[in-house]
Amino acid sequence: MEIYQVSVFVENKSGKLADITDVLSENGINIRALCIADTADFGILRLIVEDPHKTEKILMENGFTVTLTKVIGARISDTPGGLSTVLRILSDAGISIEYLYAFIEKTADRASVILRVDDDVNAEKALTENDVELIDGDAFHE
Amino acid sequence: MYYNKKIETMEREELKKLQAERLKKTVERVYNNVPLYRERFDEYGIKPEHIKTVDDLKNLPFTYKTDLRDTYPYGLFAAPMDEVVRIHASSGTTGKQTVVGYTKNDIDVWAECVARGIVSVGGSDKDIVHVSYGYGLFTGGLGLHDGATKLGAAVVPVSTGNTARQINIFKDFGSTILCCTPSYAMYLAEAVKDSGISPDELKLRIGIFGAEPWTEEMRQEIEKGLGIKAYDIYGLSEVCGPGVACNCYMQNGLHVQEDHFIPEIIDPDTGEVLPEGESGELVFTCITKEALPLIRYRTRDISSLIYGKCECGRTTVRMTKPCGRTDDMLIIRGVNVFPSQVESVLLNIEGVSPHYHITVDRVNNLDTMEVAVEMSPSLFSDSVKVIQEKEKIIKQALLSTLNISVGVKLVGPKTISRSEGKANRVTDLRKNK
Ligand SMILES: [Zn+2]
Numbered sequence: 001m002e003i004y005q006v007s008v009f010v011e012n013k014s015g016k017l018a019d020i021t022d023v024l025s026e027n028g029i030n031i032r033a034l035c036i037a038d039t040a041d042f043g044i045l046r047l048i049v050e051d052p053h054k055t056e057k058i059l060m061e062n063g064f065t066v067t068l069t070k071v072i073g074a075r076i077s078d079t080p081g082g083l084s085t086v087l088r089i090l091s092d093a094g095i096s097i098e099y100l101y102a103f104i105e106k107t108a109d110r111a112s113v114i115l116r117v118d119d120d121v122n123a124e125k126a127l128t129e130n131d132v133e134l135i136d137g138d139a140f141h142e
Numbered sequence: 143m144y145y146n147k148k149i150e151t152m153e154r155e156e157l158k159k160l161q162a163e164r165l166k167k168t169v170e171r172v173y174n175n176v177p178l179y180r181e182r183f184d185e186y187g188i189k190p191e192h193i194k195t196v197d198d199l200k201n202l203p204f205t206y207k208t209d210l211r212d213t214y215p216y217g218l219f220a221a222p223m224d225e226v227v228r229i230h231a232s233s234g235t236t237g238k239q240t241v242v243g244y245t246k247n248d249i250d251v252w253a254e255c256v257a258r259g260i261v262s263v264g265g266s267d268k269d270i271v272h273v274s275y276g277y278g279l280f281t282g283g284l285g286l287h288d289g290a291t292k293l294g295a296a297v298v299p300v301s302t303g304n305t306a307r308q309i310n311i312f313k314d315f316g317s318t319i320l321c322c323t324p325s326y327a328m329y330l331a332e333a334v335k336d337s338g339i340s341p342d343e344l345k346l347r348i349g350i351f352g353a354e355p356w357t358e359e360m361r362q363e364i365e366k367g368l369g370i371k372a373y374d375i376y377g378l379s380e381v382c383g384p385g386v387a388c389n390c391y392m393q394n395g396l397h398v399q400e401d402h403f404i405p406e407i408i409d410p411d412t413g414e415v416l417p418e419g420e421s422g423e424l425v426f427t428c429i430t431k432e433a434l435p436l437i438r439y440r441t442r443d444i445s446s447l448i449y450g451k452c453e454c455g456r457t458t459v460r461m462t463k464p465c466g467r468t469d470d471m472l473i474i475r476g477v478n479v480f481p482s483q484v485e486s487v488l489l490n491i492e493g494v495s496p497h498y499h500i501t502v503d504r505v506n507n508l509d510t511m512e513v514a515v516e517m518s519p520s521l522f523s524d525s526v527k528v529i530q531e532k533e534k535i536i537k538q539a540l541l542s543t544l545n546i547s548v549g550v551k552l553v554g555p556k557t558i559s560r561s562e563g564k565a566n567r568v569t570d571l572r573k574n575k
Contacts, residue, residue, distance in 0.1 A: 009552070044529075064555070065517045065519060
């Protein structure tokens with residue numbers, strides 16, 4: 001199963017981010033991972049949640065602009081150099097990364113990274129061939 | 143085809159002579175019959191005999207909408223009430239309404255102006271003219287009605303409302319020319335589509351629309367939706383009503399009925415007459431009206447004048463489609479900007495909502511303008527770069543239309559007020575500085 005990230009437009013105005021997280025908590029949506037891209041005049045909140053389709057629907061009903069994007073999840077060892085390995089593999093395969101964000105899983109020594117790349121198929125192939133463990137969508141989405 | 147070929151194709155010199163004669167008579171008439179004009183001319187040291195040519199017009203004082211309100215209801219009438227045969231009024235959104243009157247001759251002149259307009263867009267006495275303007279105190283309904291009647295066309299006085307009936311009449315009566323406001327035409331086009339009728343099934347071929355500002359985009363939408371050619375008719379009740387000017391079939395400017403109304407373009411701040419081609423406030427002087435001949439009436443509409451001969455053969459001056467109101471005009475770094483221009487730019491960019499809010503400020507003695515645009519699903523992406531690209535497209539389009547660079551700020555969907563009017567569309571922070 002693929003991993004779908006929920007991206008939400010955030011107006012650059014205080015309280016706007018809290019408006020979104022309020023809606024999520026009121027609807028019992030648990031955030032597994034997140035990152036915020038921020039520019040001088042707007043932001044994009046990127047979320048990994050259990051049910052991306054339901055989350056998209058709820059946010060839209062509450063007046064937010066939302067889009068779903070396919071991303072890749074990879075497990076890396078939570079030690080120095082863990083992230084570099086993954087980045088090197090992708091750069092050697094000629095794949096560019098638009099953005100990434102890492103988070104630590106509850107199971108002790110491993111971290112995970114969410115990657116948005118320009119070529120999903122070849123990125124997944126390169127990582128698998130180099131023994132990087134990909135995260136299945138089932139790990140997040142129930 | 144012309145309704146009055148002699149006048150509509152008259153050489154400029156001859157026309158100017160005719161205008162001068164009529165202007166002289168009108169100035170005498172208002173000086174002798176209207177106390178406000180006598181006082182104001184005296185104040186300026188002007189006697190009717192000082193006015194000899196059309197060029198002397200620029201020495202006369204202006205008339206403002208407030209003059210009509212201050213002399214409510216009949217204070218500016220230059221004819222006795224027994225000669226007045228019609229009274230119209232426009233409901234002011236603020237304060238008193240403006241009351242206008244017509245003699246028998248005024249009604250005839252007005253009808254001829256409208257008839258000339260209908261012919262210049264390709265209409266004739268064979269047409270079935272469907273008038274969906276409101277009938278009543280508003281000049282739209284009766285104005286088009288009388289003009290089409292004078293032409294000898296078959297008039298269907300439907301008035302506004304009851305859309306289903308409007309469409310049945312299109313079908314059953316075979317209406318060929320539709321006259322109404324452009325927004326009602328948009329609404330009718332929508333209703334025709336919803337009722338499953340193809341425009342080909344209707345005999346409609348021409349639309350004559352006016353009484354409110356509309357954009358080129360609306361024109362295209364109406365033309366497609368109703369399968370017609372859509373033309374602009376201009377006029378305001380203070381000057382006469384619809385028909386003061388009208389598009390010809392070239393759709394390139396509106397021919398002014400210059401033997402009855404002399405147009406000028408002035409700088410709204412200084413009152414100076416501007417040279418041909420420059421845009422400014424449109425001012426009209428009525429030179430044949432009897433009941434209410436206003437002198438240099440400030441319309442507050444922004445337009446410009448084209449004097450060259452039109453490809454249709456007419457020699458009368460053309461005014462460009464009014465692009466805004468002086469009341470709405472913003473001056474940013476010396477450039478005139480109208481909120482309606484912003485709307486029209488946004489309408490032209492796919493996927494962008496036309497709702498906007500303008501904030502004007504002054505930073506380091508330099509005017510700044512920022513346009514807030516609502517984020518929409520088609521503008522949004524999970525990539526900052528993609529959104530910024532789209533922002534840049536909006537900025538570029540605004541720059542090329544407004545001739546000044548403006549900032550664009552993306553705001554949340556449905557956060558901009560939907561109501562009309564400058565008050566809600568513009569925040570000018572310079573006023574507090
Ligand atoms: Zn023409």
